[in-house]
Amino acid sequence: MEMEIMRILPLQIRRLFERLDMDWDRLQEIRLRVHKPVILQYGEKELFLSGHGFLTGEQSLGYVTGGEEMKEAVEYISNYSRYAYEEEMGQGYITIRGGHRVGLAGQLVRERGATKGMKYISCINIRLAHEVIGCGTWLLPYLQGEQGLYNTLLVSPPRGGKTTLLRDLIRLLSDGEGMDRAYTVGVVDERSEIGACFRGIPQNTLGCRTDILDGCPKAEGMMLLVRSMAPEVIAVDEIGSEDDMTAMEYAMHCGVHILATIHGADWEELQRKSAMVKLFREQFFGRYVVLGHHPGMVQGIYDGAGTPLCGPCKALVQQDRKKVV
Numbered sequence: 052m053e054m055e056i057m058r059i060l061p062l063q064i065r066r067l068f069e070r071l072d073m074d075w076d077r078l079q080e081i082r083l084r085v086h087k088p089v090i091l092q093y094g095e096k097e098l099f100l101s102g103h104g105f106l107t108g109e110q111s112l113g114y115v116t117g118g119e120e121m122k123e124a125v126e127y128i129s130n131y132s133r134y135a136y137e138e139e140m141g142q143g144y145i146t147i148r149g150g151h152r153v154g155l156a157g158q159l160v161r162e163r164g165a166t167k168g169m170k171y172i173s174c175i176n177i178r179l180a181h182e183v184i185g186c187g188t189w190l191l192p193y194l195q196g197e198q199g200l201y202n203t204l205l206v207s208p209p210r211g212g213k214t215t216l217l218r219d220l221i222r223l224l225s226d227g228e229g230m231d232r233a234y235t236v237g238v239v240d241e242r243s244e245i246g247a248c249f250r251g252i253p254q255n256t257l258g259c260r261t262d263i264l265d266g267c268p269k270a271e272g273m274m275l276l277v278r279s280m281a282p283e284v285i286a287v288d289e290i291g292s293e294d295d296m297t298a299m300e301y302a303m304h305c306g307v308h309i310l311a312t313i314h315g316a317d318w319e320e321l322q323r324k325s326a327m328v329k330l331f332r333e334q335f336f337g338r339y340v341v342l343g344h345h346p347g348m349v350q351g352i353y354d355g356a357g358t359p360l361c362g363p364c365k366a367l368v369q370q371d372r373k374k375v376v
Contacts, residue, residue: 055149056081056177059127061120064089070104079210081177085121088113092210095345125172128153137168142266150180150247150254180247182255186212187219191229193352193360194220194338200234200284200308201337201355206315211342213312214244214288218255220310221245221286225258234308237282238263239272245288270294277305286310296326303335317341317350322357331357 053075057065064083073093080092088110089100098106099113107113128145139145144154157172194203203220207213227233240246240263246253248265257263262280264272269287273295276282285302287295290311299309315321318341322331330336334355341350343363352361 052149052151052179055147055151056179059124059147059153059177061116061123061127063120064100064114064116067100067102067104067114071100071106073106075179076181078179079181080179083116083121083124083175083177085116085118085173088115121172121175124175125155128175140169141166143169144242146243146247146249148249148254150243150249152178152180152242152244152247154178180244180255181215183215183219184222184256185219187216187223188229190216190220190340190352191223193340195230196337200224202303202309202335203311203338203340204336205310205312205340205342206318206321207312207342208314208316208344211344211348213342216340216342217286217288217310217312218245218257221261222256222258224284224310225260233258233260234283235281236261236284236286237276237280239267239269239276239285239287240265241267241269241272241288245286270298273298273302277302277307282307284308284310288312289314291326293326296330299330300335309336315341316344318353318357 057068060068077094078091082090091098091100091106093106098108099110101107101112102114128147140155141159144152146152154176155169155172156174157169159166160168160170194201205213205217221236221238223229224234225236236258238245238257238261240248243265245255246257246263246265247255248263251265253263262282264275269290270292273285273287276285285307290299290313299311303309315324321327321339337355339353342348343350349361350363351359353359
């Protein structure tokens, strides 16, 4: 991970990173903005990279990214060929080796009403891809019943860990780990965050029975998978549109189980979402898992009727042991 990130940083910023005494597993984001200090999301803290090679909470001590350094970073990220990455840049991000996602902001280049690329890039957000193998194991007993798998919706605010949990559940279902049987899983990875594909190959571990559509709109991808890959489970991240809901209903009526995520601060906010009204009324989802504001925290687990099955808890996943407190 360290080498993959270091190679896309401007030389001077790279040298400052080399001086840091830092646990790379705790680093979540690196944000570069022209004429602004470099900001890191490190664990649960937002910190500035100082010009002397240490992390600080003082903005005034932060190293300021220059315009030429931003151009340098873009050259590294696009492997010195911005034209080859023009389409990805027009979508606002590039996925690099290791599955790390680099978000870009600047002036969009539009032609005949369609976005063709981006220029004058002034902001870069490097989101580091982290896998937490085993973080979903404790949840499996809640997702299975006498009739098999429940359609399940994972709910959390930003940085709540829903995509990390979704990724591990896909792996567990696909490999049949901790279950009575394994499932063929189809993944629609619209923003390359689940599988973190690099040149079409998933960089994350999704199991041996998983088929992935990378960079495909969710609604379109769900329809394609049902028609072409005969999945038993379809997994999607961050549903929300009416088209998403229609595609999920179609898949469910075809006998496919759904494993999905959605943004939401808590159970009450989820119930207020207009797009969820019909799904609640007809109980399409048999399980709702509401995560907290920090990775690993669980606010509650609910059945399709909204009955609590599990109150607040903290899922502690370590390398050699797993438990729920």
